[in-house]
Amino acid sequence: MHKPALPSTFDLPARDYVRVVMVETSHSGNIGAVARAMKNMGLGNLWLVNPASFPDETSYARSSGASDVLDHARVVSSLDEAIEDCVLVMGTSARGRKVPWPVMSPTDAARQVGEYQGRGQVALVFGRESNGLSNEELQRCHVHIHIPTNPDYSSLNVAMAVQVMCYEIRMEYLRGLENSENNPQLKPITAPGDTGWDVPAATVSELEGFFAHLETTLAEIDFHRRDNPRQLMTRLRRLYQRARPDQMEVNILRGILTAVQKSTSASGRGDGGRKQDQTNV
Known part of the structure; x- marks a missing residue:
């Protein structure tokens, strides 16, 4: 039996307008790992294009309590169906293009995602474990997201790539909050006197x-x-x-x-x- 869903408030506004789209995922465990990564960062809108196997016990087991994300995941037959009502589509890519395409870092992409609040649906598209997104699929994206990994070992597991993007979206949200400089989630705790330290500094x-x-x-x-x-x-x-x-x-x-x-x-x-x-x- 898979773990029941852990409590979640899905506190990001992006929960309502950002969807994570996984294309033809071959390993269902990666779907569960992505659900976990999304819920960690307050997101929960998952779309699956032709997954090899879903739903199944492996995906739920790997979600580690993010089963509610999987319960509400949308399974569709094509990328077109997953993005047809979106106003911004951003696809992850580790390869250069013969025809240059708008490319952003995860941080800049998260900033643009924040700017689209209230303007329509935004899709973050992640490709297959073996070879990512095809050229045709990448051309359906307005912007490509490049995660600047070590060039000598650049391949990322799809769940890792999703975690990077969800983290950047969350950080952009937290930095944009009123009085964000006082947000305890952003302030470091390094010494007595810092908010969150348990004992006063020695006099x-x-x-x-x-x-x-x-x-x-x-x-x-x-x-x-x-x-x-x-x-x-x-x-x-x-x-x-x-x-x-x-x-x-x-x-x-x-x-x-x-x-x-x-x-x-x-x-x-x-x-x-x-x-x-x-x-x-």
Whole structure:
């Protein structure tokens, strides 16, 4: 049994006017993988031109919970039928043409898709696994989309190509939202203080307490000599300040230092322990 459909709001406006068209797909698993890629990015309008096998258990299994996309997929007998009511048709192509044709990158194509909201249906056409779209089929497209892959290994699985385009359409939508600069889906989370980080950044006072604790502990285990400090604490200070720890991380580090001090005291090492070579520190 295939997985039931996972909940989805299909939140992109493009859900209503963008269709993904797969031409003569030979492996039904790729249809399921495409449905998954579409649902990941908030799209769900799938058209299939003469698939070798659909519907079947393999396509549903590969959809991983995007079975609702497959349930509503349209199966038609020709590319003409799939695009006849569209005002813009964009076909993916990895090959150059003898007659130059308008070509766009996925990013530029997604931008144009966004511009067609409210103007009519848009089709994104993807070809066969073995040889893509024929010359005749490509000539039915207003624009060709070229994904700039590694020229030494340029072949993309059809589901990968669909994922690239669906991702670019989603990113174009998110960037166009009001106050998009504050959209949590677009903002990076790299350090304490960023929206989404779980613990506040450590204060200067908390870091200074840690540095004092660190220096004391290193002295107690004879790794640091206060009478001949060289640059040890300067370099350690630079290291930890570069890491920008949060309050919990500082507490963890101080807990480790406390455990080291207790262990050293219990073993009777203390100042009698072996001196560490600090020649290069």
